[in-house]
Amino acid sequence: MKKVQFKSNYTQYLFLAPQLGILLIFLYWPIIQTFRDAFTMQDAFGISVQFAGIDNFLFIFDDPAYKTAFKFTIIYSFVITLITGAIGLLLAVQANNIMHGKSAYKTLLIWPYAIAPAVVGVMANYFFSERFGLLYHLFNDMWGFNWYESVFDAYIYVIIAGSWKQISANFIFFLAGLQAIQVSVIEASMIDCKSSFRRFWTITFPLLMPTTFFLIIINITYAFFDTFGIIDTTTIGAPSGETRTLVYKAYMDGFRGLDLGSAGAQSIMMMLIVLVITIFQFRYIEGKIHYN
Amino acid sequence: MSRLFTSSFSHIILFIGISIMVVPVWMIFASSTHTSSFINTNGLQFFLGDSFQENYLRVLLYKGGFFKEITALKMFLNSFIMATGVALLSVATSLMAAYALVYYRIKYATLLFWIIFITILVPLELRIFPTYSVMAELNLVNSYFGLIVPISASAIATLFFRQFYKTIPDELLESAKLDGASTWRFFIDFLVPLSKTMIVAMLIFMFVFGYNQYLWPLLVTSSEQYWTVVMGLKMMSGSIVHRFAFVMMSMVPPVLIIIILQKHFIKGVFQDK
Numbered sequence: 001m002k003k004v005q006f007k008s009n010y011t012q013y014l015f016l017a018p019q020l021g022i023l024l025i026f027l028y029w030p031i032i033q034t035f036r037d038a039f040t041m042q043d044a045f046g047i048s049v050q051f052a053g054i055d056n057f058l059f060i061f062d063d064p065a066y067k068t069a070f071k072f073t074i075i076y077s078f079v080i081t082l083i084t085g086a087i088g089l090l091l092a093v094q095a096n097n098i099m100h101g102k103s104a105y106k107t108l109l110i111w112p113y114a115i116a117p118a119v120v121g122v123m124a125n126y127f128f129s130e131r132f133g134l135l136y137h138l139f140n141d142m143w144g145f146n147w148y149e150s151v152f153d154a155y156i157y158v159i160i161a162g163s164w165k166q167i168s169a170n171f172i173f174f175l176a177g178l179q180a181i182q183v184s185v186i187e188a189s190m191i192d193c194k195s196s197f198r199r200f201w202t203i204t205f206p207l208l209m210p211t212t213f214f215l216i217i218i219n220i221t222y223a224f225f226d227t228f229g230i231i232d233t234t235t236i237g238a239p240s241g242e243t244r245t246l247v248y249k250a251y252m253d254g255f256r257g258l259d260l261g262s263a264g265a266q267s268i269m270m271m272l273i274v275l276v277i278t279i280f281q282f283r284y285i286e287g288k289i290h291y292n
Numbered sequence: 293m294s295r296l297f298t299s300s301f302s303h304i305i306l307f308i309g310i311s312i313m314v315v316p317v318w319m320i321f322a323s324s325t326h327t328s329s330f331i332n333t334n335g336l337q338f339f340l341g342d343s344f345q346e347n348y349l350r351v352l353l354y355k356g357g358f359f360k361e362i363t364a365l366k367m368f369l370n371s372f373i374m375a376t377g378v379a380l381l382s383v384a385t386s387l388m389a390a391y392a393l394v395y396y397r398i399k400y401a402t403l404l405f406w407i408i409f410i411t412i413l414v415p416l417e418l419r420i421f422p423t424y425s426v427m428a429e430l431n432l433v434n435s436y437f438g439l440i441v442p443i444s445a446s447a448i449a450t451l452f453f454r455q456f457y458k459t460i461p462d463e464l465l466e467s468a469k470l471d472g473a474s475t476w477r478f479f480i481d482f483l484v485p486l487s488k489t490m491i492v493a494m495l496i497f498m499f500v501f502g503y504n505q506y507l508w509p510l511l512v513t514s515s516e517q518y519w520t521v522v523m524g525l526k527m528m529s530g531s532i533v534h535r536f537a538f539v540m541m542s543m544v545p546p547v548l549i550i551i552i553l554q555k556h557f558i559k560g561v562f563q564d565k
Contacts, residue, residue, distance in 0.1 A: 029422075110550065112317075114547045116505075118523075122539050131332075167313075228507055229522075233525065251420065271414060271418055
């Protein structure tokens with residue numbers, strides 16, 4: 001903290017109060033209720049509430065639909081992270097290479113970042129509809145693509161829909177990372193190493209590590225949470241629940257099935273997953289990467 | 293020679309990348325300017341038709357919804373109110389909270405720090421039903437307040453402002469104190485103007501974040517009067533070209549903001565030049 005500070009008995013709390021108040025009422029109170037839901041069981045009308053211990057958790061571990069959603073969420077976040085990271089990096093490196101028109105390219109590549117996932121999903125819907133979807137027919141001619149029935153094809157559908165706008169975010173951050181590398185480092189490496197391909201993997205890419213790991217976290221949270229709007233406007237879980245993310249399943253169980261106990265337990269499981277990923281990032285990765 | 297080759301290779305790759313971004317959106321736009329019967333027989337279009345005005349005017353002014361009482365125009369107004377509210381509320385509260393955290397000695401500072409920043413790990417999706425029941429208990433369902441405040445419960449901007457304040461040299465406060473500036477004066481006259489770039493970037497970020505909300509408005513508005521554009525996508529009916537037109541219009545506000553204010557946004561988030 002600062003060496004020079006203001007001293008007061010209460011002013012600091014006046015500055016903190018608005019945010020703390022909002023967080024306590026609209027965030028901590030609901031979180032406490034989530035825990036209450038997770039460890040209790042309600043009848044369908046919410047009249048009687050019983051303490052259930054860890055029954056809700058045992059129930060979701062036994063639920064094959066939960067395993068399916070878990071598997072899909074892992075695959076989905078892995079593939080989205082990989083695809084959007086690779087394409088974003090490729091485009092950022094090219095944009096950093098060129099002399100002229102850099103800002104025009106930048107503008108033309110970053111605007112999809114601003115589009116809502118639900119809007120992206122509705123658009124993807126038009127390209128994958130059986131009636132006039134261009135991609136549907138292209139893939140159908142190639143290998144008999146049919147996402148209504150094939151799990152693999154449904155994966156392809158939601159992966160394309162989910163990756164599209166996230167390429168922009170990866171591009172912006174990688175480009176900023178590349179521009180932060182000092183020119184002198186690059187010039188020195190040009191003398192030592194003639195091959196630009198090797199130069200990239202031995203000098204530039206290691207220097208981009210902080211950006212890369214930051215983006216991994218960003219992409220995983222995107223695939224976990226922000227893709228709700230995409231799933232809900234594309235496959236809605238088709239063929240039969242295989243393309244439901246954990247968030248989507250929890251929402252469906254809570255909203256359609258009115259099973260708040262299960263929805264609460266599923267939320268807590270996801271909080272744990274996010275916590276583990278974050279701790280992993282701070283403890284393990286942060287210590288092992290080079291910052292310029 | 294080799295330089296020319298690498299640079300044209302870069303241009304080609306970038307051109308492909310841009311095509312992947314632009315072509316799908318362009319096709320939906322081009323298709324939205326045709327008639328439904330034309331689209332139904334010929335599929336998505338690449339070239340413009342001549343029903344632009346007719347389709348877009350109808351979508352803006354047609355009364356839709358289950359009770360036929362909401363127009364797209366009203367949904368845009370609602371989205372605008374919600375996004376502006378989220379941006380202003382979260383940025384204002386974050387600016388103040390970060391100020392207290394950096395410029396004051398606080399009892400239990402570490403605890404407070406964690407209470408505020410651990411919330412970043414718990415997105416709204418993880419507490420959506422309990423948040424809804426809190427809103428129901430407080431009688432805030434179907435109100436702008438209900439749309440705005442739970443989305444503003446975010447400490448992301450606080451994190452950015454805190455980082456930024458820490459880079460401001462201590463001498464600033466010292467000299468301000470010598471001039472007899474009170475804590476409010478220092479905050480309003482020195483810190484806020486200095487943080488202008490960061491404030492603009494966070495306002496843009498939170499505006500887009502608020503505008504793009506889908507699940508929360510879907511849950512917290514049963515009255516059509518409070519429907520927003522992005523959730524309206526789920527509710528809209530009508531023929532195919534009208535749906536295209538609605539989708540196109542729904543992305544205009546956030547995309548326009550990002551394109552126009554792109555420099556400020558990137559400058560603030562990455563704190564460069």
